[in-house]
Amino acid sequence: MNTANPExxxxxxxxxxxxxxxxxxxxxxxxxxxxxVEQLIPRFLARGTNLAVITNDLVTKEDAERVxxxxxxxxxxxxxxxxxxxxxxxxxxxxxxxxxxxxxxxAKYEGLELILIESGGDNLASTFSLxxxxxxxxxxxxxxxxxxPRKRGLGILTSDLxxxxxxxxxxxxxxxxxxxxxxxxxxxxxxxxxxTNCATGEGVDAxxxxxxxxxxxxx
Amino acid sequence: xxxxxNIVGAATDPAISHRLHHLxxxxxxxxxxxxPEDTRRRRLRAMTDCGTECAxxxxxxxxxxxxxxxxxxxxxxxxxxMRETLWLDLAPRDAAAALELGYFAGxxxxxxxxxDEVLRIALSGPEQDYLDRLSPxxxxxxxxxxxxxx
Numbered sequence: 471m472n473t474a475n476p477e478x479x480x481x482x483x484x485x486x487x488x489x490x491x492x493x494x495x496x497x498x499x500x501x502x503x504x505x506x507v508e509q510l511i512p513r514f515l516a517r518g519t520n521l522a523v524i525t526n527d528l529v530t531k532e533d534a535e536r537v538x539x540x541x542x543x544x545x546x547x548x549x550x551x552x553x554x555x556x557x558x559x560x561x562x563x564x565x566x567x568x569x570x571x572x573x574x575x576x577a578k579y580e581g582l583e584l585i586l587i588e589s590g591g592d593n594l595a596s597t598f599s600l601x602x603x604x605x606x607x608x609x610x611x612x613x614x615x616x617x618x619p620r621k622r623g624l625g626i627l628t629s630d631l632x633x634x635x636x637x638x639x640x641x642x643x644x645x646x647x648x649x650x651x652x653x654x655x656x657x658x659x660x661x662x663x664x665x666t667n668c669a670t671g672e673g674v675d676a677x678x679x680x681x682x683x684x685x686x687x688x689x
Numbered sequence: 690x691x692x693x694x695n696i697v698g699a700a701t702d703p704a705i706s707h708r709l710h711h712l713x714x715x716x717x718x719x720x721x722x723x724x725p726e727d728t729r730r731r732r733l734r735a736m737t738d739c740g741t742e743c744a745x746x747x748x749x750x751x752x753x754x755x756x757x758x759x760x761x762x763x764x765x766x767x768x769x770x771m772r773e774t775l776w777l778d779l780a781p782r783d784a785a786a787a788l789e790l791g792y793f794a795g796x797x798x799x800x801x802x803x804x805d806e807v808l809r810i811a812l813s814g815p816e817q818d819y820l821d822r823l824s825p826x827x828x829x830x831x832x833x834x835x836x837x838x839x
Binding site for chain 2: 488489491492562573595597600601604605622624627628659683684685687
């Protein structure tokens, strides 16, 4: 019984790919999810990662158009999903549209390694179905208030990675960033917490390293 | 890192079970223990009980389960063990409380089962988190917690 590489077809010599890793990016409206995507794209491309993006919006393709126009990635590699309802339904209750979009990208781009799936903005209870993604991060920002981690929303508690964005704004919105980080770490019971400023890219390298280690299996 | 790309079969399959039995005698069966939630992933890093770091990369149509064999050759096997689901069992006082409890559990997106007049909530985090959320219902007796002693 050959188990070392069961997708290998000895008759043809072909090796079927299991498809790209799928990473979800969720979080409240305005927390910086699209900016995070724009910061992740050049870093993954610089690492040589074969990449594509899916964005979710309520009734427009605004985020997808923004990423396509960014010049950071071939626009054809950016697909838009219009959820038409609460964004979390398309990433949790019925992720069919997103699964179809990801399958489409897998079929279209041979050797695709990573698909970033950005959810539409939602609340603190928004989570990703593991039928859709292999790993997901939740992005919050300091301007939303330093009490967000204490509120223990599902996204805060159960995401694989929590990102606290817009760290530079903390002094201007009277947020005790250190306490916010401390409380986030406490409620997540060992799951990682990272701090970023996606406007400048500060801290994003650590996000890339975390994702690459988790689903691309880089050391 | 050991890359595992397929579910060879189930540990309960007689042919596989026989081979596992022989490997087990030689201490060559390694186990990956996963939470029920993690078995839904198609791609994850995991460590076996023998300290082997594994990259599990499954086809999108595959689904991990308790006893899924991810590797099996003459020298070694890797088998998935799924941690048992923990349940919080709740009994509503009356029909009105049952409606309220059912609505609340749905609103929280909790996974539940129904057993007669008991609502069973599958715990995917600390039990106290669930009890905290349910405290108004528990405090005035609209809902009562059931445990094994009842």
